[in-house]
């Protein structure tokens with residue numbers, strides 16, 4: 600029997616696209632982690648950089664109503680980020696993208712976090728009919744990351760509100776230590792793909808849905824100079840400790856899994872991806888927790904053997920999703936049987952972005968001393984691959 604090669608340090612195996620192993624059997628994700636660790640130092644240097652960032656945000660916010668905009672989902676990372684902003688006396692505008700799939704816990708968490716610190720909360724409620732059709736188009740297109748429209752719309756909403764308020768900083772709760780880096784085959788998404796899929800598989804043109812085209816992105820980044828920053832990368836951030844602190848201080852509640860505060864995201868993570876695309880994203884997040892020493896490798900192996908979500912809950916979610924999207928069971932079963940596709944099967948900005956990445960990185964660094972994550976991460980695989 601042929602066994603899958605698995606990293607000797609984390610649980611990533613060769614089924615993860617773009618993975619390779621060195622002579623000691625260590626995967627490129629672990630190697631990338633070591634390099635990124637140096638780019639995002641902790642301790643005294645991390646603190647110094649965070650203080651510097653806070654100072655810059657306060658200076659940029661002078662004369663404005665807010666220093667920064669922060670997206671809130673009710674999840675651990677964004678809730679902790681709000682807590683951090685309050686501790687640092689930042690005047691943050693909390694923004695919630697309401698796509699109709701919030702779990703009750705998420706709604707209650709958002710209220711608790713925002714009220715505790717007296718931050719203003721702006722909720723953007725998406726046009727449900729339009730959004731519903733886009734989600735169905737993504738399912739029909741067999742695009743793996745079926746929740747991608749939400750990711751795009753959240754970013755677009757945050758940029759638009761930052762622009763309206765004249766704010767230069769958007770706080771983002773993602774962090775490489777507890778999340779790791781997903782292979783692009785599993786998560787890559789851009790505004791061109793969205794436009795294409797809705798045109799090809801939907802019946803209506805995109806009207807109010809906040810899409811993010813390349814031009815929008817360049818306008819927000821270059822002309823408006825709005826930066827997306829990830830403060831958690833400079834902190835000794837542990838998810839379990841953050842949850843404990845939020846529970847104790849705010850009466851916040853945990854909801855059972857990474858991104859599980861949102862029902863559609865949970866459905867995509869725990870049913871659609873594993874069942875149809877044979878993708879279980881936990882292999883990346885659990886490996887990240889092993890590297891960050893939050894759990895042991897054995898613990899990760901054990902947890903990964905368990906289903907992503909208890910089976911009776913998955914059934915409940917699937918039923919709920921079918922009903923809420925308004926598709927018939929037959930239609931849904933047909934969708935599940937369609938052959939899986941990859942983002943490379945659709946027209947995207949990816950070829951252009953990968954070509955421009957080296958230049959854009961230099962220009963951004965010179966102008967803003969900052970590189971948008973989209974370009975920063977673009978060729979990490981190439982740089983890390985062993986010479987052949």
Ligand SMILES: [Zn+2]
Pocket residue numbers: 606607608609610611625626627628629886
């Ligand atoms: Zn590894």
